[in-house]
Amino acid sequence: MAETKRLxxxxxxxxxxxxxxxVIYKSxxxxxxxxxxxxxxxxxxxxxxxxxxxxxxxxLEALTKILDLSRKVSAxxxxxxxKNDQDTGNSTYQAMNDRARYLTVxxxxxxxxxxxxxxxxxxxxxxxxxxxxxxLKLYRHYITQLTANKKHxxxxxxxxxxxxxxxxxxxxxQTFSVLxxxxxxxxxxxxxxxxxxxxxHGLYGELLKSTDREVRKEAFMKMYAVYxxxxxxxxxxxxxxxxxxxxxxxxxxxxxxxxxxxxxNHIPESVHDxxxxxxxxxLPLLHRYMALRKKVLKLDKLHMYDLYTPITGEASLKFxxxxxxxxxxxxxxxxxxxxxxxxxxAFNSRWIDIVENKGxxxxxxxxxxxxxxxxxxxxxxxxxNHLYTLVHExxxxxxxxxxxxxQPYVYGNYSIFLAEIASTTNxxxxxxxxxxxxxxxxxxxxxLNHYLDGFKGTVFRQTQFAEFEHFMHEEAAKGKPLTxxxxxxxxxxxxxxxxxxxxxxxxxxxxxxxxxxxxxYNYYVYQYSTGFCAATxxxxxxxxxxxxxxxxxxxYLKAGSSDYPIEVMKKAGVDMTNKDYLERAMKVFKNRLDxxxxxxxxx
Ligand SMILES: [Zn+2]
Numbered sequence: 130m131a132e133t134k135r136l137x138x139x140x141x142x143x144x145x146x147x148x149x150x151x152v153i154y155k156s157x158x159x160x161x162x163x164x165x166x167x168x169x170x171x172x173x174x175x176x177x178x179x180x181x182x183x184x185x186x187x188x189l190e191a192l193t194k195i196l197d198l199s200r201k202v203s204a205x206x207x208x209x210x211x212k213n214d215q216d217t218g219n220s221t222y223q224a225m226n227d228r229a230r231y232l233t234v235x236x237x238x239x240x241x242x243x244x245x246x247x248x249x250x251x252x253x254x255x256x257x258x259x260x261x262x263x264x265l266k267l268y269r270h271y272i273t274q275l276t277a278n279k280k281h282x283x284x285x286x287x288x289x290x291x292x293x294x295x296x297x298x299x300x301x302x303q304t305f306s307v308l309x310x311x312x313x314x315x316x317x318x319x320x321x322x323x324x325x326x327x328x329x330h331g332l333y334g335e336l337l338k339s340t341d342r343e344v345r346k347e348a349f350m351k352m353y354a355v356y357x358x359x360x361x362x363x364x365x366x367x368x369x370x371x372x373x374x375x376x377x378x379x380x381x382x383x384x385x386x387x388x389x390x391x392x393x394n395h396i397p398e399s400v401h402d403x404x405x406x407x408x409x410x411x412l413p414l415l416h417r418y419m420a421l422r423k424k425v426l427k428l429d430k431l432h433m434y435d436l437y438t439p440i441t442g443e444a445s446l447k448f449x450x451x452x453x454x455x456x457x458x459x460x461x462x463x464x465x466x467x468x469x470x471x472x473x474x475a476f477n478s479r480w481i482d483i484v485e486n487k488g489x490x491x492x493x494x495x496x497x498x499x500x501x502x503x504x505x506x507x508x509x510x511x512x513x514n515h516l517y518t519l520v521h522e523x524x525x526x527x528x529x530x531x532x533x534x535x536q537p538y539v540y541g542n543y544s545i546f547l548a549e550i551a552s553t554t555n556x557x558x559x560x561x562x563x564x565x566x567x568x569x570x571x572x573x574x575x576x577l578n579h580y581l582d583g584f585k586g587t588v589f590r591q592t593q594f595a596e597f598e599h600f601m602h603e604e605a606a607k608g609k610p611l612t613x614x615x616x617x618x619x620x621x622x623x624x625x626x627x628x629x630x631x632x633x634x635x636x637x638x639x640x641x642x643x644x645x646x647x648x649x650y651n652y653y654v655y656q657y658s659t660g661f662c663a664a665t666x667x668x669x670x671x672x673x674x675x676x677x678x679x680x681x682x683x684x685y686l687k688a689g690s691s692d693y694p695i696e697v698m699k700k701a702g703v704d705m706t707n708k709d710y711l712e713r714a715m716k717v718f719k720n721r722l723d724x725x726x727x728x729x730x731x732x
Pocket of ligand 1: 549
């Protein structure tokens with residue numbers, strides 16, 4: 130196919146539009162020198178195996194060496210992966226990236242003895258170590274966290290038996306992935322330009338947003354026809370995966386798969402229950418939003434394939450990168466001077482790789498490690514969506530920056546449970562700002578719709594997934610076979626409950642469970658919903674200048690993994706074991722829905 134618009138080559142991009150990686154390594158040669166050093170350290174660290182029990186000094190030395198090794202390996206990896214992503218066609222960086230990955234695996238293998246050996250130490254012995262070595266005190270939370278689930282760890286012999294079987298035990302998830310990504314064949318459909326195009330996972334999402342109803346309908350019907358054809362195979366892989374989670378939880382003496390999965394981050398199960406309970410209580414809000422969508426789109430029947438097309442028509446707001454930069458400062462102004470100084474650095478010290486070039490990795494992310502800048506990859510286009518992407522990624526980068534500035538290496542990262550809160554708080558603040566500044570009713574409606582769609586997709590939809598995931602695990606634990614028919618029938622009921630009466634009971638949607646990779650993740654999706662709600666509540670507090678709200682928020686950005694995520698959030702002003710933050714987020718959703726209903730009636 131002929132390219133209509135030639136993308137610039139990497140070398141053609143002006144330096145000021147690219148990230149500055151020379152502050153990690155001045156040259157590739159320096160990277161090579163470090164690589165050789167680290168290869169040696171990988172060998173050296175093995176020498177500490179078997180010594181954790183021999184005394185506090187040896188213990189501290191081993192721990193320091195292991196952390197030091199992981200720190201050096203991640204610097205090598207970050208440099209190579211960023212270089213590789215800026216131009217994936219460059220074979221030098223492909224090779225460096227492969228070697229950095231390989232070194233990561235080697236270093237993990239070389240230190241894999243640490244945790245089992247640590248867990249084998251008695252509490253008395255560890256307490257004695259902490260008394261003897263002052264320098265060890267820094268690591269107390271880290272060690273406590275590693276040993277907290279000790280009673281759920283089996284004997285070394287049994288754990289090694291399970292570890293050896295892990296390939297076999299996780300094979301159904303592998304089979305799903307191979308079938309879903311490689312073997313499944315999708316039919317041809319009509320694209321927006323009327324030409325035939327082969328359906329794919331990526332294209333499906335695009336086509337569902339089409340303003341041409343026939344286009345989105347055909348994509349939807351043909352997509353689910355494929356899943357219907359293979360429903361028994363998908364039920365078999367999903368059911369085996371659920372049984373695997375239940376089995377692992379059971380042999381490790383947990384009451385349930387959920388208890389086991391949440392215990393990894395010390396999240397109480399009530400957080401999960403409360404989410405489902407509060408979202409269910411507020412489903413009438415989603416139903417109202419669906420009714421509004423139906424009305425504005427002027428449809429007699431609103432189908433599941435009508436849920437992603439924009440209800441406010443084509444984008445009425447556009448920003449160039451320079452304008453977006455300005456909007457970022459204005460939109461995040463409520464975060465105060467300390468935060469602004471970080472944004473200044475991000476823009477002035479070349480943290481951001483802005484424009485698209487040939488071979489550059491698609492999408493956007495924030496990435497880096499303790500000793501590097503928290504870099505941002507973008508593929509900039511002038512749009513409101515890209516402004517949101519920019520503030521989102523800046524949220525991650527500022528979180529990383531504050532964490533690394535305020536925490537030692539050992540606590541210089543943060544869990545997924547916390548990560549999306551920093552990015553979506555920024556998105557929420559931007560929405561507040563845009564609504565405050567935008568007077569044109571059409572543009573306001575566009576911003577409100579953007580927010581409500583984000584909320585629908587992140588809070589309602591992900592909670593629906595969380596509820597279904599929990600249902601499957603509980604049914605399987607009771608011995609109920611998860612057949613394709615049972616999964617489909619149950620999914621359809623749940624889907625109808627979530628979307629309400631304004632949406633048609635489309636038969637095809639019953640197979641949606643078959644195509645969601647997250648159902649193989651083991652209690653992961655609920656964090657999208659809890660994170661978005663916490664962010665909505667935090668942004669609301671900050672925007673309304675509630676006493677102490679900003680300082681508390683900054684304390685969360687600076688905490689890293691120095692405490693359990695739930696505790697970090699409590700200090701930030703959001704108790705996620707309680708339903709208040711969810712209620713508060715629902716109130717924001719309701720207010721904006723009220724406003725959109727009004728705005729649309731006046732356009
Ligand atoms: Zn993110």
